[in-house]
Amino acid sequence: MNAVIPLHPADGCASAPVLKERGQREVFCGLTGIVWLHRKIQDAFFLVVGSRTCAHLVQSAAGVMIFAEPRFATAILDERDLAGLADANDELDRCVMRLLERRPDIKTLFLVGSCPSEVIKLDLARAAQRLSTQFLPRVRVLNYSGSGIETTFTQGEDACLASLVPVLPAAAAAEAPSLLVVGALPDVVEDQFARLLAQIGITRVGFLPARHSHDMPAVGANTRYLLAQPFLADTARVLETRGAKRIAAPFPIGVEGTTAWLQAAAAAFGIAAETVERVTAASRQRAALALQRQRDVLSGKRVFFFPDSQLELPIARFLARELGVQLIEVGTPFLHREHMAQELAWLPSGTMLSEGQDVDKQLDRCRAQRPDITVCGLGLANPLEAEGLTTKWAIELVFTPIHGYEQAADLAELFARPLRRAALLQHAQAA
Amino acid sequence: MQLTLWTYEGPPHVGAMRVATAMTDVHYVLHAPQGDTYADLLFTMIERRAKRPPVTYTTFQARDLGSDTAQLFKTAAQEAYDRFKPKAMLVGASCTAELIQDDPGGLANALNLPVPVVALELPAYQRKENWGASETLYQLVRALSPRREAVPRRPARERKCCNLLGATALGFRHRDDVTEVTRLLDQLGVDVHVVAPLNASANDIARLHQADFNVVLYPETGTQAAAYLQRAFNQPMTRTVPIGVGATREFIAEVASLAGVDAATVQAVLESNNARSPWYAKSVDSTYLTGKRVFVFGDATHAIAAARIAHQELGFQVVGLGSYSREQARDVREAAKLYGVEALISDDYLEVEARIAELQVELVLGTQMERHIAKRLKVPCAVISAPVHVQDFPARYSPQMGFEGANVLFDSWVHPLMMGLEEHLLTMFRDDFEFHDGATASHLSHGGGQASPNVSTVVSTAARPADVAAPVSATVLPAHTASPAAAADTPLAANSAQWAPDAQKELQKIPFFVRGKARRNTERFAAERGLATITVDTLYDAKAHFGR
Numbered sequence: 001m002n003a004v005i006p007l008h009p010a011d012g013c014a015s016a017p018v019l020k021e022r023g024q025r026e027v028f029c030g031l032t033g034i035v036w037l038h039r040k041i042q043d044a045f046f047l048v049v050g051s052r053t054c055a056h057l058v059q060s061a062a063g064v065m066i067f068a069e070p071r072f073a074t075a076i077l078d079e080r081d082l083a084g085l086a087d088a089n090d091e092l093d094r095c096v097m098r099l100l101e102r103r104p105d106i107k108t109l110f111l112v113g114s115c116p117s118e119v120i121k122l123d124l125a126r127a128a129q130r131l132s133t134q135f136l137p138r139v140r141v142l143n144y145s146g147s148g149i150e151t152t153f154t155q156g157e158d159a160c161l162a163s164l165v166p167v168l169p170a171a172a173a174a175e176a177p178s179l180l181v182v183g184a185l186p187d188v189v190e191d192q193f194a195r196l197l198a199q200i201g202i203t204r205v206g207f208l209p210a211r212h213s214h215d216m217p218a219v220g221a222n223t224r225y226l227l228a229q230p231f232l233a234d235t236a237r238v239l240e241t242r243g244a245k246r247i248a249a250p251f252p253i254g255v256e257g258t259t260a261w262l263q264a265a266a267a268a269f270g271i272a273a274e275t276v277e278r279v280t281a282a283s284r285q286r287a288a289l290a291l292q293r294q295r296d297v298l299s300g301k302r303v304f305f306f307p308d309s310q311l312e313l314p315i316a317r318f319l320a321r322e323l324g325v326q327l328i329e330v331g332t333p334f335l336h337r338e339h340m341a342q343e344l345a346w347l348p349s350g351t352m353l354s355e356g357q358d359v360d361k362q363l364d365r366c367r368a369q370r371p372d373i374t375v376c377g378l379g380l381a382n383p384l385e386a387e388g389l390t391t392k393w394a395i396e397l398v399f400t401p402i403h404g405y406e407q408a409a410d411l412a413e414l415f416a417r418p419l420r421r422a423a424l425l426q427h428a429q430a431a
Numbered sequence: 432m433q434l435t436l437w438t439y440e441g442p443p444h445v446g447a448m449r450v451a452t453a454m455t456d457v458h459y460v461l462h463a464p465q466g467d468t469y470a471d472l473l474f475t476m477i478e479r480r481a482k483r484p485p486v487t488y489t490t491f492q493a494r495d496l497g498s499d500t501a502q503l504f505k506t507a508a509q510e511a512y513d514r515f516k517p518k519a520m521l522v523g524a525s526c527t528a529e530l531i532q533d534d535p536g537g538l539a540n541a542l543n544l545p546v547p548v549v550a551l552e553l554p555a556y557q558r559k560e561n562w563g564a565s566e567t568l569y570q571l572v573r574a575l576s577p578r579r580e581a582v583p584r585r586p587a588r589e590r591k592c593c594n595l596l597g598a599t600a601l602g603f604r605h606r607d608d609v610t611e612v613t614r615l616l617d618q619l620g621v622d623v624h625v626v627a628p629l630n631a632s633a634n635d636i637a638r639l640h641q642a643d644f645n646v647v648l649y650p651e652t653g654t655q656a657a658a659y660l661q662r663a664f665n666q667p668m669t670r671t672v673p674i675g676v677g678a679t680r681e682f683i684a685e686v687a688s689l690a691g692v693d694a695a696t697v698q699a700v701l702e703s704n705n706a707r708s709p710w711y712a713k714s715v716d717s718t719y720l721t722g723k724r725v726f727v728f729g730d731a732t733h734a735i736a737a738a739r740i741a742h743q744e745l746g747f748q749v750v751g752l753g754s755y756s757r758e759q760a761r762d763v764r765e766a767a768k769l770y771g772v773e774a775l776i777s778d779d780y781l782e783v784e785a786r787i788a789e790l791q792v793e794l795v796l797g798t799q800m801e802r803h804i805a806k807r808l809k810v811p812c813a814v815i816s817a818p819v820h821v822q823d824f825p826a827r828y829s830p831q832m833g834f835e836g837a838n839v840l841f842d843s844w845v846h847p848l849m850m851g852l853e854e855h856l857l858t859m860f861r862d863d864f865e866f867h868d869g870a871t872a873s874h875l876s877h878g879g880g881q882a883s884p885n886v887s888t889v890v891s892t893a894a895r896p897a898d899v900a901a902p903v904s905a906t907v908l909p910a911h912t913a914s915p916a917a918a919a920d921t922p923l924a925a926n927s928a929q930w931a932p933d934a935q936k937e938l939q940k941i942p943f944f945v946r947g948k949a950r951r952n953t954e955r956f957a958a959e960r961g962l963a964t965i966t967v968d969t970l971y972d973a974k975a976h977f978g979r
Binding site for chain 1: 476
């Protein structure tokens, strides 16, 4: 399949062909993002306006049911809403009222659109405006769509953050340039990046989303933003309309990615590369040491990625370049060429890339290749294990801190563990 | 619009998936948007199925809505047939596809597939999962059974045979119930003709009519199909669900009359049974179970059965009975009358939580939802019903039905409770430093064992570990949800009786798991008598007054 010698080996995959497929997509919809977003923004509540399927999905999505008093709920549409017997707006107001009574601590309420609410063209933008007028300053009501017809998995976060951008405070035109790190990160990773950026000498740093509604960062013409997650196309676009400018960089996955990401930020603020080298020296050394052990397990192993979160390219690049993994196929639900430019250039030439999905055909390719590790969703993992393939749940790559230096080895461990485990169980069965 | 935090049942197409996935050669083509494929993981992760559910989703996206979603469906259905070569196909729509009205049934018929195609109409904005499973099984049976005129009279058999109906994929212990009931029927000299839909083929469905009668294991999913078979082929069906010793005996009698089993055989089966639970319940160590206040909630079948066992076979007091199965609400209400309680028919998790808190129960028999409610309220709990969790698919044999099922129920309900003598020792020696309030019973190693000795901390924080991430929720819940338990050990509002310090101290000597009730009763007692101060005497007066 990749027998043709690449014309531009130095470009990596920058100009490589991509297999585009449109068939059954075995992926989550954007509603799933609520599972981490409702923990990230501590005073936000997510109200899905949808069907029982939506409620069932969000409750099942994490693979387990989360029974903490959740900061999400579903306003389930019923027949009366569809038949127009009930005024959907009145019904929604009633639900929101009941909710805010229960949770007076909520400062931001997201009305989250779903497939059914989009299809019946329920105008949640208007509803959000109306409710905001009613509840501000106590509660701001925003809306975005997490529907499966418009968003795939992590694109739900993109839509959520994009809905926040218009209401971010305005940074004064005369203000000194500031850095905005965009994308929900685990708190521990965010704190590490904040420390490193401060040590590098970038003093004015904001994170989107902030942990509290009143802490949301300001944005303006002097804002330079740096994407921490690879799935934020819409958020980036809306940030540009507010005058912010993107710092082109790879993503902070692995030692190499993290360094290049920090270097890109430093360069944008006129800070010398040597400063970044000096500040990050200890972290890089520590990470390299930790990765050495994982390389022994992973080097030469063949990995196949089913599309899931759009994190596939940066993770594949890290596996190939820092751990010696051989990439069989790297699938992604959506390929944003501009945001992925550096990642594509870094991928080994000849890597098979696929965008979109036709799951049965992709399973055929996967079975034919018999990779050492298959990265796939929860619906496919056990069936593939039963066929003798070792798998890694893709969703764990989203629900685990993987960005930055200190997490590089943890990310490698996520791939090494299934292999070590398979070996252990074989021993146990042989004994 | 209904505000929902958690749902007991999924949408009806998930019920259809439970039927399709249970079967061996049926494929379901579901017109559904991207994202609805989440339902696969219920089967592959919760039930740990080694195969993908036999479901093809069209996963249409917004851009398809403008063009031709109907063509997308036809392509998906044709490709699914070509790839999987099923012996029968189910076609239908999920909630979103229902709105775009593409008519999957009509589209599939136009393909002229060489196998039966069953079109499912599952109104997603009206119905739920169990109804969907029931309807799907019924439609399959109706479509695949031969025309009744074409069916010869059933032969008079030496050994009678029956079908077992209602067991599905993702069912609560269905796998083991089928084994247990099959064994029991064999002892009675009755063969199992077909089990459906669990592990059945399309061809098996087509030969259901040959059996002498039907055993409905789970009325939620099986009755509708059984009623059809009764109408069409004059096949009688059982009404008793054999959960519990009493119900199992009734079931044996019912089968005996349907199959003409002789009295000697019935007697032999009743005598040779392996039911240990009646003797365990009778043994003296079980005395401490007497009158324990139990709240029961689940699907109708399991809730009704659990209440009966709790009352008749374990000597508990059923203080609450409820179900999320609206379709079977009448049966649940009837059952509740037997225990002098009003049935709670609701799928609102908050309402259930409030009821449990209000009733001051000592044991919850519920679903995974109630398990978490019970954890918060620090009440023991055993799970008796779906919605299922990975823990509800144990590696070991663990039926709910038959005599072995009754043994399993005895163990799983009694083990979470404080053991008899341990309870006495805790009461007698309150000052033992190891009997502090944070210490749980020795057989319960997890949950609060290392908590602080301050009881209010134990109840309000340790019982809600998840709130570490959501610190606000405990304080903002309205009084009818979490607060009754949290408030159990905190002084009441200013307008009620005040606790004298020595009475307060005496109260602390009561084990924490009944202290909330003691406090409430005492305060109620004081309020009814207009007492301003609660003394040690008031405490004991109230104890004498409310004592059972």
